[in-house]
Structures are given as C-alpha cells and as structure tokens.
Amino acid sequence: MEMNTNIALVLVLAPFLGFLINVFFGKSLGKSLSGIIGTLSVVVSFIATVYFFSGIAAQPEGIRITLFDWIQISNFKVDFGFQLDQLSILWLLFVTGIGSLIHLYSISYMHDDENMHKFFAYLNLFIFFMITLVIGSNLLVMFIGWEGVGLCSYLLIGFWHKNQEFNDAAKKAFIMNRIGDLGLLVGIFILGSLFSTVDFTTLKTAITTAPDYNDFWFSVAALTLFIGACGKSAQIPLYTWLPDAMAGPTPVSALIHAATMVTAGIFMITRLNFLFDLVPSVQSIIAIVGAVTALVAATIGLVQNDIKKVLAYSTVSQLGLMFLALGLGAYEVAVFHVITHAFFKACLFLGSGSVIHALHGEQDMRNMGGLKKAMPITFVTMLIASLAISGVPLFSGFFSKDEILLVAFHHNIPLWVVASVASIMTAFYMFRLMFLTFFQEFRGTSAQKHHLHESPSLITIPLIVLAILATIGGLISLPGNSWLNGYLTPILPKLANAEHHLGTTEYILMAIAVVGGLVGIGIAYAKYIKQNTVPTEDAAISGFSKMLYNKYYVDECYDAIFVKPINFLSRFFRDTIETGLSALVFGFGKVTNEISYQGKKIQNGSIGLYLFVFVLGLCAIVSYLFLAQ
Amino acid sequence: MSTILIIFCVLAAITLATAFLTIFSKNPIHSAIYLVICFFSIAGHYLLLNSQFLAIVHIIVYSGAIMILFLFTIMLMNLNEEREVHRPRITRLGAIVSFCLICLVLIAIFINSKPIVGEYVTTGEDYQSIKVLGKILLNEYMVPFEFASILLLVAMIGTVLLSKKEKLQK
C-alpha cells in the first residue's frame, strides 16, 4: 500500500516537478533541455500509469489513497485523496500517453519560440491538473483539476500574449468554462447536502441505496453537473469558446482541446453514472443536447476555411456524439469514442500543425493545396486519421462511431437520423480538408512554395504513432467481443448483464453508416477534385452558407444578449447609480449645511435682538420654574 | 405714616425718577449726572437700612470712582446728543414689552414665592457694624476677599492694556 501511495505521488507530482523546473530554471536550461525535462516528466507519469494498469486486474475495486484532511464542512469533511480505479487509469493512460507524444512533438514545433520553457511549463502544469482531475477521490479534488485545466487552457490559448485577439479567446474560454464550473459547484452543493459526502465511493453507496430519494433534487443535481460538463466539453450552449481556442499553439489544440481536457465532462458523467442512471429526464436532455451539438457543429464545419477551425468544429461535433451516447446510458460507448477520438483527432491536429509549421503559420486552406508530395508522412498519417473519423471500416473510428449510432437507433430513431447526418457531414468536411490541403496545385505564395518541406522526425514520429493507434484503436472494443466493456464492468455494473449480439439490424445499420461515410467522401471528391472548386473569398459567401460560415451568428447573439447588456449595466451603474448614491450621501451633508446656513441668519449681529430674546427666554424660564413648583 | 416711610418714599421717587432720566436724556453727560444722583439716593436707602459702611463704600466706589470714569470717557469721546440715531419703532416696542413683562414676572414671583411677614423680628445682635462686617470678611470670606483684590489688579492691567494705543503693525 505504501508503495502504491509513493508511486501515485510520483504519478501526480512528476509533471508538477517538471513545471517547477521549467518555471524557475527553464530559461537557463536552454530550449532543448527544458523540452526534454518537460517530456520526461510526463513519460514518468505514463510509466507509473502503466504500473497501475498492470496491477488493476488484481485489484478490481481500485486503489484509494487518502493524503490529508482538506476542507471541513459542518456535515462532512473533504479529504485530499486519490482514487485509482479502472476508469481513472484508462483516462490516465491516454492523457499521459498522448501527452508524452505531444510533448515530444512540441520540442520541435515550438523550437523557434523564445518562451519555449514557459510553454513546457504550462503543458506540464496541464498534465498535472489533468491527472488530479482524473484521479481525485472526490468531487472537490476533481474540481481542483477541473479548474486547473481551465487555467492551463487559458494560459496556453493566450500563449502568444502580444496578440490581444488571442488573449480575448483565452479569456472567453476561461469565462465560459467558469459558467459551467458554477453549475458543477451547485451540483456538488446539492449532492453534499443530500448525502453529506462528495466522495465518489461513499456517494455511490449512498445514492444506490437511498431508499426514498428526492427525485427533484436528484434531477437538479444531475442537470447542474451536466451544465458543468457542457462548459468543459463544449456542448451547446457553451461551445463557442472551443473554436476560438484554436488561437493557441497547435500542440495545445491537440492535447487540450481535442484529446484530454474537453473529455473531462464525459469523464465526470461516467464517473457519476450511478446518479445519472436514476434521472431519465436529465439523460434525455443530455442526449438531445449531444445530438444537436453534433449536428450544429458539423454544419458549421462544412464551410470553414481555417484548417484548425474545421478540426475544432469536428471536435465539438464528435463530443456531441459522445454526449449522445452518455444520454442514452451507453457510458462504455462514449468512453470508447473518447479514446479513439483522442487518437485520431490528436493525429489530425498534429498533422495540421505540421502543415502550418511548413507554411510558416498559414492556416487558411484556400492558400494550401498540393502538399501531398512535399509532406508525404504528414499526408499519410492525416489520411489515416481522416478515414478513421469518417467511419471507414477497419479504422478505429468506425467501431466507436458505429456503436454510438447503434445505441441511438435502439433508443430513438430521430436521434439516430441526426447522428447519422452529422457523421456524413463529418466525412464530407474531413475530406474537403484533405483535398483542399494535400491535392491539386499549391495556391500559396511562391516564397512559401519554395520553403515547403516535410517536418523533422520529432514531429513525424508522434504522427506515425498516433496514426497507428488511430488504425488499431478499435481493437479494444470489437463488436461482440469487447475488452473495454469487461474492463469497465466494475465502474459500470450493468455491463455485466449486457448482451452483445450482432443481428441483421446491426449489420444493416453498419452498412448504412459505411455507405453514408463513403457518400460524404464521394461528394467531397466530386466537388473539390473533379470540379476543382476552391472556397470563395469571405466577402463572396452568401445565403445559407454565409450563415454557416458565421457560425449561425451565435457569438453575435451571445454578445447581444449577455455581454452588451452587462457592459451597458456596468456603465449605467458606474455613471448613474454610483453617482446617484454618492450624491445621496453628500445630500445629507448638503441638507445639514443648508439648515446651518438658514440658522446662521438668526445670528444677525443685532445685539438688541439678542437681548430681547434673552429677556424673553429669561422670563420663560423663570415663570416655568415658578409654575413648576 | 411714619417719617421713615416718608423718607423712603421720597428716596424711592428720586431713585426711580433719576434712573428714568438717565435712560431718557439725550445728552450722555446729563445721563451721567442723573445716574450720580440715583446712586446717591441708593446710598440713602442703605443708610435707611442702617448699613453705614456699605453706604459709604457705595458713594466712594460708584459716585467717586465709577461715575468719574464714565464722565471721563464721555468727555474723551466728545459725545453729543446728535450722535444718537433715531430708533425704529419695533425696538421701542420690544423694549417696552420686555420692561412690562419682566416687571410682571418678577413682581409676581417675589410676591407669591414668599408670604410677606407682618412683623419683622429683631434679634438685637449687631450684624451690620463695620467691626462685624470686617470680622466676617476677613475670617469667613478671607479667600474671596483676596480674590477680589486679584480681580481688581487684573482689571487694572487689562484696562491699561486695552486703552493703550496699538502700535502700527510692522
């Protein structure tokens, strides 16, 4: 047990140590060394994770480590502790695994940046908080990580802090996340007061054995927790920060905004599956929100021209699918998709980073094209990832996405239709991206063309590894023979009874999904290869696609509904209410002054009057004293 | 009507008349002279009440010292009757009202507060000769007596300082 505690501490603190070293000595260490230290610290965590992973089979109930008392509340106290069970170890595996790869990638990618040591410091800090989030033994320790990753996201989106637009994006991300965080906090309050605990294990016991639970408060708690998940995992209505978050360096987008942080919401809901299972109404809300998000984000993704924006909307869309699965109670499917998505989306982002790197910061696909020859490895890996995300059979995305569609079909046909349409769109825009970027002729400037080159091996190795994972990742949960389901059974007890048979319906659905994906790819091929279309300039976009291009004007709506009124209110308070209140206070002084000014007039200096009044007063007092006797 | 009462009445008439004249005469010098007469009549009252010491002191202090001061001051200022500006009617009215009012109140109170005794007792003790007064003053009222001298000293210094012509400021 002691050993486990120490290794767990190593697991958590290694990235933190990396962070400290990079913060304090990063500059003097030099770029390469600071990158290596940053990467190594995550690798150490990865190794520790593997250690726990190998041991988990022997300890199906997981490992709990309590370090010290943290917060004292009247009806419960919160320990600072860790919980290493199947779910958290699974998450740790890909967080530290993909994290290591992306660190490695960043050593090369960020080499030209003068603040590289800071970049690694932030990345390490992010990994530290992500680990805390995943292995926290109660909701509040999870909340540390939850807020901490939000902070790192803020720091990394605004990494190039000289650009105020990037800073705006970072601020937006942080604030939108905080809206969700408030929801999460309120959920924690409700759970805390209902069950006098926020610890996952005791909470599970308390909720599953609660004899007469209050349905209303359960629903409210679940709903507020879901709002928290919406913020972190970019679901409607809190998704608009994620596309803007692409302002950060590309490895950040890959790590935080595709593979790890944005899956925190899914992690949290899976963690609390025992709660969500009790409230079907909230589950249906989750499913609907997920499906709508998937569709809306996919439609927006259709017309974006910024390579990272396309991927960002794709991420939102895929997260929507995961929430759809969560809402339908298929937690294991959502988790499966999280993992495969982490592989192929990280690969896509890193690939796009490689492209951007080669083009010296160019992100507009209209200025790309024909990169296939110049960057073969990037092209192949991205192609594999695109095939995976489009749901082409045998690639990982096919299995996970198919499972989601299957679940949707079994529960609710309209949701299945929406999800299928979203998947077809995904296939279309992903291949639109591929075709515009890698095929046809290069459309950029000649200077850029001259410098086209394949990226160095530090960039390509992570790409290759991720592409391989994106290919074979589906193996962990093959239909009918799922290792993942068995692995997650201690967390999701009902999996033990679930049947996994593949009937005709399932095969037909699979076929429909595959055909749909191929149709999407075909349309993209027809449009961008056969017709050789290049998206028009911004000004020329019109009609519905203009609305899509402008993301349904959601940002503008939020601006008009929330930001502007608050700013107006702020000005109103500052200029009117504050001045008014101040005047009111001064008003007391003014009234006093006025009374005194009027009173002063009686003192007119005429001694005769004074004496007369004096005599009158004397008479009055003397007669009063006399009469009073 | 006894002789004493007649003397009292005459003295009282003189007192009141001269007091009125003091106030109403336009020329301050006349006022001062009437006031001197008033003081003499009051000294007469003191004599009537058998307080010879006080009567003498009164004449010395008031008529001898104070009134001389008044006269000197008036002469120093060279005050004439034209200087006096006419008073507005409201002031006169106010003065008369307060005169009547205070008169009324005080008389009412004095009369009502103490039933007037018909017979006035005589203990036979000597209480108003200079000898007795001197003893009381220098035994019982020793400290106030000394303070009175200090007061007078201070007043003297103050007067000198006040009436000195101020030098022009440098």
Add this chain to the structure above:
Amino acid sequence: MNNILNHIGIENYIFLSVILFCIGVFGVLYRRNAIIVFMSIEIMLNAVNLLFVAFSTYHQDAQGQVFVFFSMAVAAAEVAVGLAILVSIFRNLGSITIDNLKNLKG
C-alpha cells in the same frame, strides 16, 4: 433695637428693586449708545444690591452685605474693563453705537 422694616415693609423694597431693575433692562434694550447701555447695567446691578441689603436686614444677617461688597468690587472691575473696551472701539470705529458692532454676525 427697632427694625426699620416695621416702618417700610420688605415688599416696598422688592417693588423698588424690581422697577429699578426693569428700568435697567429697558435702558439696555432701548438705547443704542454703548455708554448709556453701560449705565443701565449699573442700574440693574444696584437694584440687585439694594435688594440684597434689604433682605440682609430682613434676615438680620450680615452675609447679604458682604455679598454686596463683593458685587461692588466686581462692578468696579467690570466698569473699568468695559469702558476701556469702549474707548478702544471708539478709537477704531469712531462711534460707540452698538448697532455697528456686528462682527459676530453668523
């Protein structure tokens, strides 16, 4: 020894004093020449002194006379200082009309 008040009566002295005092008050209110005002104040003081002496006889007690004695001392001092003030006012303002003394106006 015969008490003089048997012949006159304390109430006569009270009336006399009160009227004298009121004349003083009237003078203070009526006149605006500071000297006359001063004189009126002296009349008031004397009215009180007179009453003291009368009551001293009435009570057969010397304390009243002692008090008058002190009151005279104070009056002397007061007059001396007061007149000095008047003189310096006269020097500065050229008149001693009390209506001109309005510097204490609020």
Add this chain to the structure above:
Amino acid sequence: MNVSLILIILLVGAFATYLAGDKLASKVALFFGLASLGSSIVLLNHYNLGENISFISQWITQPNISFALKADGLSMAMLLLTTALTPIIIFSSFGNQYKNSKSFYALILFMSFAMAGTFLASDGLLYYIFWELSLIPIYFIALIWGNGDAEDRKKAVVKFFIYTLAGSLFMLVAFVYMYQQAGSLLLEDLYKLNLSATEQLWIFLAFFLAYAIKIPLIPFHTWQANVYQKAPTVGTMLLSGIMLKMGLYSVIRWQLPLAPLAAKEYMYIFIGLGIAGVIYGSIVALRQKDLKKLLAYSSLAHVGLIAAGTYTLTLDGLRGAVLQMIAHGFVVVGLFYVAEIIFRRYETRAIAEMGGIRTQSPKFTSMFLILVLASVALPTTFNFIGEFTVLYSLSQINIWFAILGGTTIILGAYYMLKMFQHVMLGETNSKVFADVTVNEGITLVLIIGVLFFFGMYPKPITDLITPSLEEILTQINRIN
C-alpha cells in the same frame, strides 16, 4: 502572558517609531511589526495549549467599564491576520519615500494597535473606543500622504471619516441602551440580556448601520472606491486588508449574538443585500478605468459574499466567512501592492495607459496572475476554501442564493482577467518596466505562499476558529 502584550508592543512601537526619526522610522516600525507577529504566534501556542491568555481588569467603576481583552479562536485568527499583514504592509512601503516618515510609520503601527484592540476587546465601550480609534490614523494617512488633487482627496477622506463615524454613533446608542438594561457592557453580561424582539431589531439595525458602512455593503459603499483611490497604497492595504474585516468580525462577534431574534427574522434581507453587493460590485468593476478603483469594487463584491455568509447563521457560513476574510485580506493586500508596483514604474493607475508588461517582466506577471487567480478563487488557493464554504452555506439556505452568489466566480473571472489582459498583456509597452526588486518579490512571495499553504491545508485555521464559532452559534440559538 496575555494578549495585552501585543497591544503594548504595537503602541510602544508607534511611539518608538515616532521618536526614531525619519531615517530609521521604517525599520523600527518593521521591527515592532515583526515583534507583534512573533508574540502573537507565541500567544497562539499558549492558547492552543489551553492557557488563559485573556486579560480583564476593572477600568472605570462608574459607569461600570472593564478593560477586557478576550482571546478566543476567532479573535486570535483576526489578531494574527492583523499582525501578519502589518509587517508585510510596512515592508511593502520600503520602495517609497515619504516625507515626515516617522509620523507615517507611527500612524501605521497605531492603526494596527487600534485594530488589534477592536478584535480583542470584549467590553462594549472598550470595543467602541478601539473601533473609533482606528479611524483617526487612516484619516491622517489618507489625507496627508494620499495622492491626486488635494481638494478632491480632502473631500473623499472627510466624507469617509464623517460617514463611518456617523454610522458608528448608532452603535454607541445601542451600547448605551444595553448598558442601561444590563448595568455592564461585558460581552458575557450582554449575552444574558433578555431583550424583546422589537428591542433586538433596533439594536440590530443600529449595529447594522455601523457595520454596513464599514464593511461596506451596498448601498453604503460610496466612500470606498474614492478613498481607496486617493489613499496611499499602504492606507488602502490597511483599509481593505484589515479594517474591512473589523466590520465583518463585529457582525459575528457582536451583532448576531446580541440580536439573534432580529438576525433570524430578517436573515433573508441581509443575505440578499450581501449577494446584491456581489453582483453589483462585480458589474461595476467591469468598466473601471482606474486600477485601484477596480480593485475596490472587486473588494466590494467579495465582502458582499462574506457578509451573506455570516448572515446565514450557520456554522459553515460563519466559518467560510472567517476563512474568506483572512484569504481576502492577503489577496487584496497583494493586489493593491501590485498596483503600487506598477505605479512606481509608470506613474499612473489608469488601466488604459498600461499593457504589454508581461514581456518586460515575466516574474512580476506570474505573481500578479497568481494573485488574480487567487482572487477569483481558483482551487488550491485559500480563497477557494472560503468561497466554497460560504457558497455551500448559502445553498443550505436557498439554492438560488448559492447560484446568484456564485456568479462571482463568473463575473469575478471576467473583470479580473479583463483587467489582467489590459494591464499586463498585449504588445510590449514602449515604457520600460523594471523587473521587481528583491523587496517587492519577497512581499509578493510571502503573500502567495500563505495563500497556497492554507489553500491546501486550511486545517490549522479551521481548527482554531471552529470552537469559538460554535460558541457564538449557541449564543445565537439560545432561547430567549
């Protein structure tokens, strides 16, 4: 050994500083500040060992007033806040040159003396005297060493002085009334009073006026922003770091236990007022052009939440409030110090004239950012513990209170990050920004250290304050 020692040290320190002369004043003041900190830690040890460190002696027999200094956990916590912040505040001023500095530093120590006295006094009149005494030094500090136009400053400071003084007078009236009833002003004797609900309401309101102005709660806050802006930073730190807490502490110590019926009856109104302050302060802070004013409004929002916590009358509410008071004390001192550091270099407090500092001074940026994050209650900072506990207690009263009060974590992040962005980020500023000096660094690191340590391990403070808060709660819940 008892708590009067600290008062003596601070008072003697004030005189010694004055006598030390302009050159030595700051160092002497720091020495005495540290001495008081040291002795309060020693006293804390004695207290934790169960010794009686209170001090009571008859002071005035008629009326019956005692010189009673009672130290329980709550008082000790606030005392430690005072004695810990005083040396930090003194040390923070080392980069500035003040004319007539012997008076300046003597006044700081004198103010600490008065504030420490307020936290310790357990006799009504003594408490009132200390309460008012603390007003005098800050008046002079703000008036003489403040900044900006002298006329404006005078206006703001005099307004502050009269406003707070006027509020306190009502408290005095309440004390006089209670003295007539009880014949003593000792807290224990006042607890024994059986006041009717109406009497309690009036007493409650009289106290409320005094405290609402001092804390300040809306709509009694109008003095705050102006005085914070005009006062020298040291004065602002004293005001926001410690003096505000006097009001909040007094709510817990005096107002609630002495008028529990009224407190329970009108609880919702006062919680609502606190929460309205949170939202109002946050929104007004959004559009401030002056850095110190912005911080003043953020402070308004934070104390609104703390006040709401105290009025919940639950253990969590009180405990969270005290924790948040201490946390806020440190954070706000740190933030005002940051404003001062920028002012030393740029000679301005207008946010519009700043920006682009991050590239010039990364260390300073990091420390500033940590303070900003602590202020918006990021977990692992002390502020999170306090804010979480307070919000939890609010949710126990009504979930909407928690949600509305919780908007502080959204709006707070909004205005603080907006401010941070415009002050620190952006294109490199053309004006040179020298990196933080050693002194500045030490001050900030100390504050940050405290925030992180107690953010991770608040148990010592929680254990210190909980028993006395429970005692106060039993007083609040006593049956009349």
